[in-house]
Amino acid sequence: MxxxxxxxxxxxxxxxxxxxxxxxxxxxxxxxxxxxxxxxxxxxxxxxxxxxxxxxxxxxxxxxxxxxxxxxxxxxxxxxxxxxxxxxxxxxxxxxxxxxxxxxxxxxxxxxxxxxxxxxxxxxxxxxxxxxxxxxxxxxxxxxxxxxxxxxxxxxxxxxxxxxxxxxxxxxSQQDYDVFRAFQRAQKPVATAARTPHSPLDAARVGRRDPGNVVIGEAPGAAGPLLVPDPRHPALFDHEYDHMPGPAIAEGLRQAALDAACRAGALPSPRALAVGFEAAFLDFGEFEADLECTAEVGTATADGRVPVAVGLHQFGKAIVTGSVELLPEPGAPASPAHPHAHAKEF
The missing domain is CATH 3.10.129.10 (Hotdog Thioesterase)
Structure with a gap:
């Protein structure tokens, strides 16, 4: 000190x-x-x-x-x-x-x-x-x-x-963790899993300027955006992981919430602060299979916060549940109509 x-x-x-x-x-x-x-x-x-x-x-x-x-x-x-x-x-x-x-x-x-x-x-x-x-x-x-x-x-x-x-x-302990992870993976069809081809969202659509920082993408037939961060990302994958890291999951849920809120008309633009976040991690996300994000937009509170219930699913099960609160950034101009404004949210 x-x-x-x-x-x-x-x-x-x-x-x-x-x-x-x-x-x-x-x-x-x-x-x-x-x-x-x-x-x-x-x-x-x-x-x-x-x-x-x-x-x-x-x-x-x-x-x-x-x-x-x-x-x-x-x-x-x-x-x-x-x-x-x-x-x-x-x-x-x-x-x-x-x-x-x-x-x-x-x-x-x-x-x-x-x-x-x-x-x-x-x-x-x-x-x-x-x-x-x-x-x-x-x-x-x-x-x-x-x-x-x-x-x-x-x-x-x-x-x-x-x-x-x-x-x-x-x-x-490390021994308990290794046994636990081996048991978990044995209960999942990871050996036969495949990732669905996807298209990354436009950076501006999720409040980013650099396309390399977009971690969600759209795929035909998917219930919501897929979590698809670049495993070479220097901040989200700073070292090796045997599962999808928490910061990448949190950023994916934030981006899914932001996109859903803009499409629903609850936010005037992607210029919004994430002023609340809650996540319960129920299982590990495996790299071999799709990770689907869900986002359901709620009613804005009296102070302008827009609550969005979010989740992450894999193999038909929720592995993360939580919520994101978004607040329009003070002074931010309204953007042109979102490409999917007022469409059904993910």
């Missing part, structure tokens, strides 16, 4: 930090404890533990990140800060709670809600950076081993409350 510079303090007052605690933005934590292979994909800068179940962390997302900066200027992407929060979980587990690097564990459920969208407004010259406060709300033990944990968190950006988070984790 080190003291932050005066310049950083001027931009981020650190109201979440208790007296006597300082966190800096001078360098990132070691990439291994953030579960990243590339140094440039590490967003957590510093951390400190206060008490047995109390943790504070700082984070910064690069201004020119290939994925998280790929949207029209005006506001930072809340999903970018959620990725920093995901990495922060790994850091507190490995650095402060003694969980060995390499021990398999899964994120069973994650929820975040943006409490103040204005905190994400771009400030000239400043990257997306701030502080996180996590508390261990629950632990489940088997003997001396921790097998489950619930974390509750708060995020601050620019001295303003920005996001509230909850994450539920499950842990197992």
């Amino acid at each position: 080190t003291t932050s510079t005066g310049t950083d303090r001027a931009a981020d007052t650190g109201g979440l930090l208790p007296p006597g605690v300082s966190l800096d933005f001078e360098q990132t934590v070691p990439r291994a404890i953030a579960h990243r292979r590339q140094i440039g994909e590490v967003f957590v800068a510093d951390s400190v533990q206060r008490g047995e179940d109390d943790f504070h962390l700082s984070f910064q997302v690069p201004r020119a990140h290939s994925l998280w900066s790929d949207h029209p200027a005006g506001h930072h992407d809340p999903f970018a800060s959620a990725e920093a929060a995901r990495q922060a979980i790994f850091v507190l587990l490995h650095r402060h709670l003694g969980v060995p690097v390499g021990l398999p564990f899964s994120l069973q459920r994650i929820t975040f809600r943006v409490t103040e969208p204005a905190a994400y407004r771009v400030r000239d010259g400043w990257p997306l950076q701030g502080y996180l406060h996590y508390r261990v709300a629950d632990r489940r033990n088997r003997g001396s081993d921790v097998v489950g944990m619930v974390l509750r968190g708060e995020m601050e950006i620019g001295g303003r409350p920005a996001m509230e988070l909850t994450a539920e984790l499950a842990f197992m």
Whole structure:
């Protein structure tokens, strides 16, 4: 733990930090404890533990990140800060709670809600950076081993409350994980599965500028868009996986929700902030077969948030269920009619 510079303090007052605690933005934590292979994909800068179940962390997302900066200027992407929060979980587990690097564990459920969208407004010259406060709300033990944990968190950006988070984790040994995955795959027709040819959606249709960041596509006969991220994507596939990674799933569900909301006329354009997200991960997504997204648009709330119930299905079963909340970006112009406006949503 080190003291932050005066310049950083001027931009981020650190109201979440208790007296006597300082966190800096001078360098990132070691990439291994953030579960990243590339140094440039590490967003957590510093951390400190206060008490047995109390943790504070700082984070910064690069201004020119290939994925998280790929949207029209005006506001930072809340999903970018959620990725920093995901990495922060790994850091507190490995650095402060003694969980060995390499021990398999899964994120069973994650929820975040943006409490103040204005905190994400771009400030000239400043990257997306701030502080996180996590508390261990629950632990489940088997003997001396921790097998489950619930974390509750708060995020601050620019001295303003920005996001509230909850994450539920499950842990197992490498041997148990290997047996579990082998059993799971044996119950699925992966050996005879085939991927359906698809056409990626236009980048503008899902609020992106770079076509390489589009992770969903259309296929004839599919009930909804297919999750089809490029496995060479430098951010979503930073290292090797034996299943579809969570960040790629989350981005696919966000894009499916955004496209469905625009087609239903619930959003004036794809210029929208994802201000809420919830996902329960019920099973692993296998690479060998189609992964179909579903998105059902609800009625906008009084503050303008558009709720969309989302899901991911494979082999006829739901493997992820959840929701996305979208808020039209303040000041964004309405776009021309969506190519499928008012058509039946996925």
